[in-house]
Amino acid sequence: MTLDINRIECLIFDLDGTLVDSEVLCQQAHCDVVPDLDWDAAYLINHYRGIKLVDIVRAIEDRIGQSLGADYELRYRARVAELFDSQLQAFPDVTETVKALDLPRCIASSGPLNKMRHSLGLTGLLPLFEPHLFSSYAIDSWKPEPDLFLHAAEAMGVAPEACLVIEDSGPGIEAAKAAGMQYLLHCPDGHQPPKGYDGPHFSHYASFPLLGPHSQV
Incomplete structure (x- = not known):
């Protein structure tokens, strides 16, 4: 799969291993x-x-x-x-990159909401995403099932096919595929991609694929 950037209307971020190095x-x-x-x-x-x-x-x-x-x-x-x-730390350049992305955004995490808020608060990311935080615990469904991503898309008022999921794990990528969404793997240097994965990926937020050529990160 290659990214169709022109179709993307909403960004759905995973949290652990994607935004924060946890x-x-x-x-x-x-x-x-x-x-x-x-x-x-x-x-x-x-x-x-x-x-x-x-x-x-x-x-x-x-x-x-x-x-x-x-x-x-x-x-x-x-x-x-x-x-x-x-x-706990956020990955380098996360804050600057998220601020530079001119699209609606949310977080869809398998962790409980209080854990999400704790890690986002510690890393200064909470104001960039609140109140759009969606937890598997709230809907009793976990990746690789697509329910969490579909729930997030519905709450954000965006069709699944117009969403881009940013993930770091195999189950997360499988959930995005099952939801009919585009997906992008965060795979920092030294990390291994999910077995058999050959889709779009990035290693550093400063080179996030949706950043324009004049973005300041």
């Missing part, structure tokens, strides 16, 4: 909370990027051979918040 922190939190786990953050990223939390928890339980307990999500979320407070 994937290592999110996966490291599992390692911190489950000391018996012999997977490191790099392994979790390579195998579970974009996968919903309940499925990651199930895989960890299978790996260690025991339940993580009913309170695991609370303990995990608390550790993520601690790591975010001390280390």
